[in-house]
Amino acid sequence: MRQRDRSQRDLFAPASPGPPKPPENAPPQGVGCSVQDDTPLPTLSEYRAMWLFTMFDLPVDTANARKRYTQFRKQLIREGFCMLQFSVYARYFATEEGSESIRKRIAEVIPDDGRVRLLSVTDRQFGKMAVFYGKTAERVEDPPPQMMLF
Numbered sequence: 001m002r003q004r005d006r007s008q009r010d011l012f013a014p015a016s017p018g019p020p021k022p023p024e025n026a027p028p029q030g031v032g033c034s035v036q037d038d039t040p041l042p043t044l045s046e047y048r049a050m051w052l053f054t055m056f057d058l059p060v061d062t063a064n065a066r067k068r069y070t071q072f073r074k075q076l077i078r079e080g081f082c083m084l085q086f087s088v089y090a091r092y093f094a095t096e097e098g099s100e101s102i103r104k105r106i107a108e109v110i111p112d113d114g115r116v117r118l119l120s121v122t123d124r125q126f127g128k129m130a131v132f133y134g135k136t137a138e139r140v141e142d143p144p145p146q147m148m149l150f
Helices: 006-012 063-078 097-109 123-127
Strands: 050-057 082-085 088-093 115-122 131-133 136-138
Touching: 050 097, 050 123, 063 088, 063 097, 088 097, 097 115, 115 123
Parallel strands: none
Antiparallel strands: 050 088, 050 115, 082 088, 131 136
16 A cells, blocks of 8 residues: 655544544545645635636656656645645636646646646536545545635
8 A cells, every 4th residue: 555655644633523543554535635624614616617627647667757747746835736646636716717837837747658637627627526544434625715805
């Protein structure tokens, strides 16, 4: 089984009062994306807010390929993406237009031999996702807190 690095273990702890912490050998699902409490926050339209998914397959057969994989993955984290599953990262945007500059920056750092897919879904569609840990259903990650400007 693949080991998580130290930063992923620290981020994996759910926010209180979230679901119970999975076993130590559990896959690092939701790393960097917090499952928040049920406190209602003022939000933008679920149909206007977007989640940008980055799904990738990059070769790791040589030391140089592993280095390019690590650089790409770290760039996603610097851009504010959180890991949903291995090679699947997502980031929340208040509008679709807000994701355009990030899409361009991701396209600039894709390794030549990599396969990367970018997919935008509305916050409403993201909220309908079913998440399972084994046969147990889990809550979907909440979008990050937003500040309303009037």
